[in-house]
Amino acid sequence: MAALPTDRLGFLLSFRGELTGARIRAALGVAGLHPRNAMTLMQLAPGAMSQRDLAAAMEIDPSQLVAILNELEADGLAERRRDPADRRRHIVEITEAGAAALGRIDTAVGEAERELFGDLTEAEQAVLRGLLDRVVVDPAHHECGE
Amino acid sequence: MAALPTDRLGFLLSFRGELTGARIRAALGVAGLHPRNAMTLMQLAPGAMSQRDLAAAMEIDPSQLVAILNELEADGLAERRRDPADRRRHIVEITEAGAAALGRIDTAVGEAERELFGDLTEAEQAVLRGLLDRVVVDPAHHECGE
């Protein structure tokens, strides 16, 4: 759904955010990656971590991560290996092919951003970033929170 | 999913947009309305229209509108009546209770916006609005488009 009262700043931000997300997801698709798989790779970029920590970092349920990692492993982009120190744990790591995919992701997202924000100067983009950073994030009012 | 590279303006806008949308949906829920039902009422605010035109305005498939209008009618917030000029058509109209609900929606959304944008001055909110308006909307790159 879309197309409504953009005279409301909240709706405007919500709709433009959704549009931007859709544009980025499309770019990731062109780069050959399912959006959530790409997000997972990005999260793994800094270094290996346990499956549980990865799920926590992505703010998703550990059970949802299973299918994602199955796909990434099937595509040779990431690998799971047992933690010798605690054999219940899986250490998740990016492969060489995964690092290459990260490069393609970066290029595709950069291209999408150039299209989305091409009408703004660098200075204006910085202002937009600064204002967005000051939109209040109040966990107490999250949709699923209590 | 959330929590990722907000050093990318595209991701920042996408995530803040999603958060804002979630906050608004929560407000609509408090006002007693399912988000899509509230959106439908808002779309109907200017005046009655046919079910088909309503679906087109909301950019959803006509078949999805059926359940929404069933709920709105069950709650007494909107009414369908046959168009005498073309008995295939349904004219959809807001009821008095629906107008009252619109008032509650407006209050709830206003409250949510005060929380979300409370750290920004009126002038800054205007700047944010102006910048968001210039983010490129390119239908050719829509997720589901060809």
Added chain:
DNA sequence: TATTGTTATACTCTATAACTATA
């Protein structure tokens, strides 16, 4: 034959609980 609204179906996403293997 084309159009309006409706129903039915399937597919994705997500949320939850139960299960296993290790600790």
Added chain:
DNA sequence: TATAGTTATAGAGTATAACAATA
């Protein structure tokens, strides 16, 4: 007994096609 990962199941949301009534 508690924890990490997995599996299974159910629910919401959405997209598509087939259908009945009317034009």
